[in-house]
Amino acid sequence: MPETTRVYIFRCSANARRLAASTDQSGANLPADECAGGTWEAFKNTDLAPGETSPRAGIDQAAMRTAIVERGWYVWERPLQS
Secondary structure, three states: OOOOEEEEEEEEOOEEEEEEEEOOOOOOOOOHHHHOOOOEEEEEEEEEOOOOOOOEOOEOHHHHHHHHHHHOEEEEEOOOOO
16 A cells, blocks of 8 residues: 555444444445454545554554455454453
8 A cells, every 4th residue: 555545434233343344435344353243334435644553542553554455344343441
């Protein structure tokens, strides 16, 4: 990703802690099996800047960037709030 890339964030309707980022605004490329028993629902969007690697909101930016470059999506689970 040589330039800033817009990614769309989705939340799994069956597990609000399960989130996904996709370069596809509709989320059509997100794996259904990663949201078992639910559907991916649009949540918000954000921009990934080049070279951004430090964690943001608990997300490993480097892992997200690598996954999005390789397959166009990234799935993660938010930690429980204490």
